[in-house]
Amino acid sequence: MAVLVYADHDNSALKDNTHKAVTAAKGLSDDVDVLVAGANVDAVAAQAAKIEGVRKVLTAQSDALGHGLAEAISAAIVPLMANYDALLVPATSAGKNFAPRVAALLDVAPISEITQVVDANTFVRPIYAGNALETVVSSDAKKVITVRPTAFKAAGDGGSAAIEAVDPGPGAPKTRFVSDELVKSDRPELGAAKIVVSGGRAMGSAEEFQRVIEPLADKLGAAVGASRAAVDAGYAPNDYQVGQTGKVVAPQLYVAVGISGAIQHLAGMKDSKVIVAINKDADAPIFQVADYGLVADYKSAVPELMAALDQVKA
Amino acid sequence: MPAQDAMPRPLNDSFRQTPTMKILVPVKRVLDYNVKARVKPDQSGVDLSNVKMAMNPFCEIAVEEAVRLKEKGAAEEVIVVSIGPTQAQETIRTALAMGGDRGVLIQTDADPEPLEVAKLLKAVADAEQPSLIVMGKQAIDGDNNAVGQMLSALLGWPQATFASKVEIAGQAVRVTREVDGGLQTLELDLPAVVTADLRLNEPRYASLPNIMKAKKKTIDIKSVDDFGGLPSGHLKVTKVTEPPKRVAGVKVESAAELVSKLKTEAGVL
Ligand SMILES: Cc1cc2nc3c(=O)[nH]c(=O)nc-3n(C[C@H](O)[C@H](O)[C@H](O)COP(=O)(O)OP(=O)(O)OC[C@H]3O[C@@H](n4cnc5c(N)ncnc54)[C@H](O)[C@@H]3O)c2cc1C
Ligand SMILES: Nc1ncnc2c1ncn2[C@@H]1O[C@H](COP(=O)(O)O)[C@@H](O)[C@H]1O
Numbered sequence: 235m236a237v238l239v240y241a242d243h244d245n246s247a248l249k250d251n252t253h254k255a256v257t258a259a260k261g262l263s264d265d266v267d268v269l270v271a272g273a274n275v276d277a278v279a280a281q282a283a284k285i286e287g288v289r290k291v292l293t294a295q296s297d298a299l300g301h302g303l304a305e306a307i308s309a310a311i312v313p314l315m316a317n318y319d320a321l322l323v324p325a326t327s328a329g330k331n332f333a334p335r336v337a338a339l340l341d342v343a344p345i346s347e348i349t350q351v352v353d354a355n356t357f358v359r360p361i362y363a364g365n366a367l368e369t370v371v372s373s374d375a376k377k378v379i380t381v382r383p384t385a386f387k388a389a390g391d392g393g394s395a396a397i398e399a400v401d402p403g404p405g406a407p408k409t410r411f412v413s414d415e416l417v418k419s420d421r422p423e424l425g426a427a428k429i430v431v432s433g434g435r436a437m438g439s440a441e442e443f444q445r446v447i448e449p450l451a452d453k454l455g456a457a458v459g460a461s462r463a464a465v466d467a468g469y470a471p472n473d474y475q476v477g478q479t480g481k482v483v484a485p486q487l488y489v490a491v492g493i494s495g496a497i498q499h500l501a502g503m504k505d506s507k508v509i510v511a512i513n514k515d516a517d518a519p520i521f522q523v524a525d526y527g528l529v530a531d532y533k534s535a536v537p538e539l540m541a542a543l544d545q546v547k548a
Numbered sequence: 549m550p551a552q553d554a555m556p557r558p559l560n561d562s563f564r565q566t567p568t569m570k571i572l573v574p575v576k577r578v579l580d581y582n583v584k585a586r587v588k589p590d591q592s593g594v595d596l597s598n599v600k601m602a603m604n605p606f607c608e609i610a611v612e613e614a615v616r617l618k619e620k621g622a623a624e625e626v627i628v629v630s631i632g633p634t635q636a637q638e639t640i641r642t643a644l645a646m647g648g649d650r651g652v653l654i655q656t657d658a659d660p661e662p663l664e665v666a667k668l669l670k671a672v673a674d675a676e677q678p679s680l681i682v683m684g685k686q687a688i689d690g691d692n693n694a695v696g697q698m699l700s701a702l703l704g705w706p707q708a709t710f711a712s713k714v715e716i717a718g719q720a721v722r723v724t725r726e727v728d729g730g731l732q733t734l735e736l737d738l739p740a741v742v743t744a745d746l747r748l749n750e751p752r753y754a755s756l757p758n759i760m761k762a763k764k765k766t767i768d769i770k771s772v773d774d775f776g777g778l779p780s781g782h783l784k785v786t787k788v789t790e791p792p793k794r795v796a797g798v799k800v801e802s803a804a805e806l807v808s809k810l811k812t813e814a815g816v817l
Contacts, residue, residue, distance in 0.1 A: 244729070271576060302727075303734070304697065304707055324566035327728045331709050334662065334694035338701035343663045343782035346692045360791065361690050362585035366594050367791050371784045408706040408737040412722065416730035429816070454817075466747060472712070472726045479686065479746060487816040504794055508814045510806065516799075525814065528806055538803035545804075545812055 235354065238267040238292075238314060240307075240323040240333075241282050245272045248281040250426050251324035253388035254364040256285055257379045258342075259322045260389070265289055268395075269314065269400075271307055273300025283395040291397045298405035301414075304332035310403035312339050315376055325380035325482075326425075327430055337378035343476030344378045345370060349385035363501035383425060384484035384505060417471045419458075424474065427457035429487045430506070432476055435463035436492025436513075436532060443469040446536050447491060453543055459483065459503075461493045477502035491532050495520025512536070569623045569716075569738075571614040572678035574669050574699075575607035575630050577639040584629075585689075591787040594689075603639045606684025609744040612751040613714055614682045615647030622716040623680070625649045629672050633657050633664055635736065637767055645754035645762035656772045661781050662690075666698035668687040671775050673703055678739065680721060683798040685710050696743035706736040710745040 237259040240278060242251040252268065258312060259266045263527060266287060271294040272278045279293045292314065298306035311332075323329040323337060325347045337344035350358035352369065357379065360367045424430065433447035443464065451458045460470035462477060476483055478501035488506035495511070495518055502511070504523050511524035514531045521527040528535055579585060580600040588595045603611075609713035614626045628643040629652040630636040640651035654668055673681060681700075686693040700707035712731065714736075715722045724733045727747045736742075754762070772778050781790045811817045 264812060274662065304709070308701065327710060327726065330693050331697065331727075334692075335701040335707065337694070338663065338698035341663075343661055344692070344694050344698070345783070346690075346694060356786075357631050361788070362579070362594060362693065364791060365585040366587050367730070367789050368785050369787045369789070371786055372782060373784070374782050406706065409708075409742075410735040411718075412733040412735050414730065414732050433619035461551055462746065464666065471730065472747065473729055478691070485811070487814075500580070508810070508816050509794075509797075510810070521799070522815075523794045527797065527799045527810055528803065529799060530803075535803055539806065542804045542807040546807055548817065 235263040235319045236267065236317065237263045237320045237322055238318040239266060239268045240268045240311075240324055240329065240360045241268050241271060241278065242324040242329065243270065243278045245275055245277065248278050251326060251383040251389050252282065253285055254383040255322050255324045255409060256288060256389040257386045258351055259320070260287060262320055262354045267292060269294065269311065271299045271310055271424060273297055274494040279397050283306065283397055284391045284393055286390045286392045288393050288395045288464060291395050293397060294400050294402040295445055296402035296405055298411075301401055301411040302328050302331070303406040303409050303411065304335050305406035305409055306403060307332040308335040308339055309405070310401070311336050313403070315491030315536070319375070320377040323380045325382050329380050333378055333380050341382065342374035343372065344376055344380070346380050347382045348379055349382050364504065365497065380435065381515055382482060384482055390541045392428050405436065417473060421451065422455070422457045424457045424459055424476070424483060425483050427483070428485050429454045429456035429489070429490045430459045430476070430483050430485045430503070431456045431491065432459035432461065432493060432503075433464055433470065433491050435467065436460040437464060437469050440469045446532060449538055450489070450540060453540055456489070460500050465515060490520050490524070491536065493520055494518050495523065549709070549781065550687035556606035562686060570625045570627060570671060570678040572676055572681045573607070573610050573614045573626060573628050573643065574681070574683045574695070575611065575628055575643055576604045576606045576684070576687045577601050577632050577636045578687055579730045581605050581688055587790045589790055591789055593788045601635065604684050604687045605640050605662055605736065606688070606744055606746070608751040609748050610682045610684050611643045611646050611648060612749045613744060617714070617716060618647065618748065619668055626676065627676055629654070629669065631656060631660060631668055640767050641762050642754065644765045645759045646752060647758070648765070650745050650765055653767055653769045654761045654772060654775065655769055656778065658778055660778055661783050662694040663700055663782060664778055666702055668775055669699050670697070672704045673699070680738060682714070683741070683743055685745055686761060696741055703739070703741070705739050705741055707741045708734050708736055709743040711742050711747050712747045714748065716741055724747065729734065744749050787813070
């Protein structure tokens, strides 16, 4: 049995989600190859070749692949699957976009966002916003699986796999890329950060969000997250959203400021190691999952927190 | 105002170029999003007896978008389809009260997996020949986020998932999508499949007169046997369990106490 792992990257750097999917893949088979599909991805492929335990790295390159078009990625992967028993894809928005499409083309049932590999046919995945865990057995000869990265440890480096180019496929003739509008940030990436500071509706405005949440995140070396209410109101960009339908994070420390703790928000952060909540309502549901709760107005609590952090660092 | 005909025809005057455009909207009946799912003691699944059920929130957004496209003159008919139990008729009625024109229910008490749902929806699309399928990105029960992509693949149509903006432009649809790191805009040839994300729109509440009107709209009730029945699934759920519970921690009195606990007790600073 051999497994193909789809590499998560932005055409210039490989993302840690790939290393995590490799760990999940090792639960199915020792023979793990990585596919780097994109445009100008030779440097990314070189990084992938270093992942410990990877047998071979395949590269597929075209413009359509560079834009992550689902039709193009699926068309490139389907013929490759003649050689593999499973495809494992990190459950990012890019991965979720094409993996089910590959499954349909192979006439198999996709298995979404697994958090555990029990054996080569049996997987555990959260359902109902993480309020239940389903154990599912697949009878498909070929499996198409998305992997929730936060549930797996990253494979280390130290390998030196061979790199081989494969056919990039026909592209996506019925889809045209128009534009990208990407948020640039020097902060750690939300999904991979050790500390996350998130702000909620309590912020009241984008200015306040930037004035309160961002300096606290900077002081902690943290990534910034947000509740849906904060994103919908335009206080933070959409890709900051943590939750059932946003990003799933599991940092060492998650700090929720002015977030009530709706089921859908908890779904995205309740596996964090330590959770801190600052909320002026002592009955806010966020306190039911918080290790440390501070019932206070953030307007005074956050400056005090900043000062206290300066003290321990001094 | 000068007569319409005297005006140069704008390029994106889709209304004239595709006068018979139909939109198909698949909707799913699920546990209401405000209700916390409870696992059955025998671990056979989530308890759905005597709990509030509702239209999947992402499907509501899809219905709203389809109705808005119709109101703008970009579509003529909005057809709502659901695969589910008899009660899924109520879900379809809700969509008809929001402005859908007619419904199709493929009745089954089984909870078919995404691949089967996609195959049944493909059969409906083959029969109805819509120009656009707008659906939810995810059903909040199984959290699969799969049917739209699969349906698009089975039909051989282009797809745009996680849409936050949809515009018809002649024979194409222009979609802005929520992606890792920001937004991406794509243009797809019609027919196409679009899946709705949260920020696409805010669904309306149906007015009482529209609820009354919806009662008279037709729902065509079919059985899965009309489509060759449901094959035995590819996936078998062997158990459903509760996730490990997080115990509530302590309340701290001050920011200083918080920082000291994070440093010495939790060791995360
Ligand atoms: C299908 C669906 C999917 C969803 N997906 C997500 C998702 O992925 N992520 C997500 O986050 N939500 C999601 N939601 C929305 C979710 O249900 C909640 O509406 C949302 O999380 C609320 O955000 P909030 O906590 O910021 O706002 P609110 O619930 O309004 O809470 C604000 C909190 O701030 C506190 N507060 C106010 N002022 C202060 C102050 N001065 N100091 C301290 N505290 C203060 C209040 O006590 C309150 O607890 C989803 C909803 C649906 C229906
Ligand atoms: N039983 C169903 N009947 C109709 N539409 C469905 C059904 N299941 C899923 N869908 C559609 O597919 C979308 C994504 O669902 P899923 O892939 O199951 O998360 C939903 O928002 C619906 O639009």
